[in-house]
Amino acid sequence: MSELILETSTASMRRNFWRGVWRVMKRKPSRMAGVVILLGFTVMAVIGPLFYPENLPYDPNAKYAPISWEHWFGTDGQGKDVWAQLVIGSRYVLLSALVTGVITVVVGAGLGLFSGFKRGRWDTVLMRLTDMKLTIPGLPLLLVLSTVWSFGSAIEMGLVLGLLGWGGVARAVRSQTLSLRERGFIEAARGLGLSTTHIVGKELLPTMAPYIAMNMLVAVTGAVYAQVGLFFLGVLPYEADNWGVMLNLAVFGGGAMTTTAALPYLLAPLLAILLLTLGIVLVVDAMDEIFNPRLREE
Template identity: 85%
Template structure:
């Protein structure tokens, strides 16, 4: 029998390890029903963002006979001042919000991780230069910069919005990853790899990065929530041009146009996007809790 096989399983060692890992993930998720609920919530939002807008026209039609109606069986969260179904607006607006959040999280984690890993491993002059750049980045106020950019850039695409938010948000991740790298670089397996003369690229890509993958994955999920809050807040404040089906614009129009704070009929128009944001955040928090136990042996219950 080949040395790469496990006699008991009769399968390659790598396959057996992956199978055991996913079994452990499944056990951790089942240990607390709330964690499975978090997974279902995130999958539901992904499905809504990808497929939900396909069931509606690009521009929802106005209905003068149903202006600012309260919740009913026909319109679960009521209608807006143009007579459009609020739930439909939340669904069609989810794609912009979620795609922006995904792009933001990807850029934040990729840039922050690359700088943090390289800086923490190389130390010396590279570490000094990269960390000074990171410190400069952290001192740049994001909101005033976005106000300036909004005068020349309309952010009509979620990719544009995600790019800007991502480039503004990688500093904290770079600092955190650098701290983790400084701790890991003194471990025995890293010292052994350096003693064997392996390249920096190999050590970072094959040794350090896999060890930090769980930490990076959790940072990506957390970055998603930060991106959702940032873009919704900017649209709510009126800093960015309106997208009629964006959650932040819905909040702005609900408060300042429909008078949701004083008009009971418009309350659903305000609550629907708020509930969507809170539910998405709850799902991410529950999944991060599960990931923390999966990848932190000290938290695993016997």
């Protein structure tokens, strides 16, 4: 009977949670705009490249052609359409960022939840492991790895970035878990003798979902900056379509900083990164209010 009451209470909390999410999203139109932006980039990355050939055609007679209805962002130094390159490159950027976010959340949140709930020796061991991870400098390690690894696959890039970025999430989730651990519904679940897996997966995780989702979006943003920056600096070979490669070629190959001919080639990926970041920030704003009830407006 007690288990039935607990399950009913949990189901009611979940329904109220999703209703609250919808109210928070509707409260500010900018938040819905953020969702639309992220959905737009997702569609572009999944479907967009299907409309273009594997090797884009180029026209030597149309180098750095100006913006027109035929070429929305002009062409590059080989006469290739910049918009097509932007769409094709979005798949690598977003897929690697998504893989990074998933790995960061799965590893970081998993360790944080388990460590914060179990306490004792498990907590000590896992947090010392996390502290060791946080001391590893990410950028220098990536530069070293780039000498032996081309990162031609988006999944490879996301895997490496994810394994380098879970430490902060583990620490943050552990802190939240320590606070929730003493709540009444967790004490009731423990009093009923429910397993650790059940309590963490069915009680703690749904409560922590907004906070974990917010951390995932932040990890996605960091992954976009990291990979684009590596390709822009030229430390990775140009074996993948990427916005960072476009920035590198526009600045160092087309002289976009000194001439206006290659400026659209530079602005296209910059605007895409800015718009993607804006969408993530708007959604994170909603997640922040969902997670922190004190920020909810009456």
